[in-house]
Amino acid sequence: MAGGLPATRAAGTWAGPVGAHRPARPTLVVVGRAAVDRIGRMGAPGDPANRDTPSLGLTPLSRVRLDELLREMLDRVGEVVASRERLRALLDAVVGIGTDLDLRSTLSRIVAAACELAGARYGALGVVGPDRQLTEFITHGISPEAHAAIGDLPHGRGVLGLLIEDPRPVRMPDITRHPKSYGFPANHPPMHSFLGAPIRIRDTVFGNLYLAEKQGSAEFTDDDEEIVTALAAAAGVAIENARLYAVASRRERWLAAAAEITSVLLGEVRRTDALALVARRAREVAEAEMVLVLLYDDETERFTVEVLDAESTPGDRSGPADDGTRRENGLVGTVLPAADTTFSASVTRREQVLVDSLAAAAPWPTAVSAGPAVIAPLAAGETLHGVLVVAHRAGRQVRADDDAPLLASFAGQAALAMERARAQEEREMLVVLEDRERIARDLHDVVIQRLFATGLHLQSTMPLAGSRPELTGRLNAAVDDLDSTIRDIRRAIFELRTPATAELRTEITEVVRGSAGSFGFRPALEMTGPIDSAVPEAVRPDLLAVLGEALSNAVRHARAGRVAVAVRVAGGRLTVEVVDDGVGCDPAKARGGLVNLGERARRHGGEFEIGAAEPHGTRLHWTVPLPT
CATH class of the missing domain: 3.30.450.40 (GAF domain)
Known part of the structure; x- marks a missing residue:
């Protein structure tokens, strides 16, 4: 037997020249198995294939033991080859999940890589929230249609909660037989073999990898657990990088x-x-x-x-x-x-x-x-x-x-x-007040003094009129006009220096805002044009009254969920429009306050109409001309 072993090794090893290309290991396995088959046939009595084959001097028992040794050696060689392939696949998976900086895409890549490495039909990655519940659940192997049929995603109870309670790898041949199994919801695909591993970011558990249904085997192996655990460790680094990138981008x-x-x-x-x-x-x-x-x-x-x-x-x-x-x-x-x-x-x-x-x-x-x-x-x-x-x-x-x-x-x-x-509005108001003060000062110090001097000059010329009474009358009338003008200017100065009353825009806003409590919401308000300067004092009270009555009518009768108010000054006219989305009203039955709105419009030569709004509700339109 000792004499035959070197020859057997020579049949399964590379004997080519030094430096020549060595065949891949799968070739070694094929050659080795051929040698085993050949050796197994050597010395078999009556075998025609062995008539010209020299005997190695092996007894039948020796041949059996040699066959077992060779087969064990070749199985180990195959395991080494498979291990190298899985290691290469793991490295490829780590590189793949590390190249994507989008967090959601990274999580999906991790699940897919875990399923491929462990040979799992189904996979999922559950993100654990601060309350130790699953906040996200990314799956692999289940179609969108199946997702919709299953319904709500799991929250992390039952077997899935084992890793949340104790974040260590879990492997079991049949998940349905575990004491904590909750069972599956309707339309959920059947699952038996199970493998789970936690994903950590530093000392914090980010989530868990869940794999089910080992393909080609009844359950997951120790090697599957090791390689998935290694992938989970690399996944933690990739997830942290993606999260940091997302934070920096945001x-x-x-x-x-x-x-x-x-x-x-x-x-x-x-x-x-x-x-x-x-x-x-x-x-x-x-x-x-x-x-x-x-x-x-x-x-x-x-x-x-x-x-x-x-x-x-x-x-x-x-x-x-x-x-x-x-x-x-x-x-x-x-x-x-x-x-x-x-x-x-x-x-x-x-x-x-x-x-x-x-x-x-x-x-x-x-x-x-x-x-x-x-x-x-x-x-x-x-x-x-x-x-x-x-x-x-x-x-x-x-x-x-x-x-x-x-x-x-x-x-x-x-x-x-x-x-x-607000500061800009205050600055604008301050500019207006400063302009008013300057104008008042100029009127008092310059204009009034000049008018007063002109009046004195005219009075001093009256003796020169002599016996011409018509000239004296004209001079006296001019002096009286100057006195009247001076009084008007002084009144204007007083008004300029008196704190201004509320702007018309402000009063309109207050009327609309005051109706918010009755509606339960604040009506939308739009104001365009020179409302404060173009609307005369005579129209101002009617404008505010019209607006208040229109809003009160909407509160009482419209049952509206939305009211829009528009006050516009354009084209020499003042227009008030109130539109609601309520139940509408019959213009023929308008009375009381609505009739008064028409009278207020006609008082200033304007118009008033009320009708249906599109698609439903009431539209009130009030307009009057403005002095040019």
Whole structure:
């Protein structure tokens, strides 16, 4: 037997010249098996194939033992080859999952690689949330149709919860026989063999890999567990890199948006336009479904929706459309008592608040996002203006500290926009007051003194008129006119120096705002043209009365969910238009206050009409000419 072993080894080893190409190991296996078959036939009595073959001197027992040794050696060689192939596949998988910096794509690659390495038919990666529940569940091997048929994804209970409770690899031949098995929901594919491994990022468990249904075998092996555990370790690094990249990219977008807002604030800006830009950029950067800006009134302790920017319906964004109407979905102008909201703490404590569902956070008049929302206070110095609400899609997991510093900066930008707009209005008012003071001073110090001197000069010329009474009368009349002019100028000076009464725009705004409590929302208001300067004092009381009566009528009869008010000065006419989406009214049955609106229009040579709005509701139109 000792003499035959070297010859057998020579038959299964490379005997070529040094430096020549060595055949691949699968070739070695083929040659070795041929040699085994040949040796097994040597010495067999009566075998025609062995008539010319020299005998190796092996007994039948020796041949059997040699056959077993060779087969064991070749099996081990095959295992080495298979191990090398699996190692190469593991390295390829690690490289593959490390090249993608998109987190969602990285998670999908990890699941697919784990299934391929372990030979699993089904795979999943469950992301564990702060409450130790599965917040995301990425699957492999199950079609979208099967997903829809199965229904809700698991939350991390039963066997899946084993790794959450004790994050160590788990392997079992039949998952259905485990004591903690919950069973499968309807339409779920059958699964038996199971392998699970935790994915860690440093010392924190990010999630777990779940594999089921070993293909070609009844259960997963030790080698499967080792290679999946190794993949999970590499996956933790890849996931952390993807998360860091996502954070850096998001921070870059926040900073770019903040720079854009800052540049806008440095120019002339209207408050609503600035807030609309803040809301739009916050929604885009946070990848939110909806962003709201709510202003807070300390006196009434109420929130008012000032700006809305939504993902799905661009028409929801507040602002004038091309036809002069307001484009909104009924949320803009909504008044919410702070006591009825769950985010009033953002105002009282001036800190960010996370609510699980925006829809349940307040009594909204129309549908809003049912997903989680982060509410940040709009504070500038000691002044608190309201809150910035960033609402996400339902099912998305959001933590209050994900973008806390950046969102706080954005909320500060919104508050700064409001402060700047208010400061700009105050500067404009100060300029007007300074102009009034200058005009009053010039009238008093220059114009009146010149008129007074002219009057004295005319009086001094009266003796020169002599016996011409008509000339004396004209001189006296001129002096009287000068005195009257001086009195008028002095009265104008007094009015210029007297604190101005409320601007007409302000009074219109107050009338509309005052109706919000009756409606349950604030009507949309649009004012265009030189309303303060073009509307005469005689028309002003009628304008305010018409507006108040129109809104009161809508409150009493319309049962409206949306009211839009437009006050315009254009083409030498003042126009008031009030449109609601209520039940409508019959113009023939108009009486009382509505009749008075027509009389107020005719008093100034104007017109009044009331009719149906499209697609439903009432449209009230009141217009009068303005003096040229």
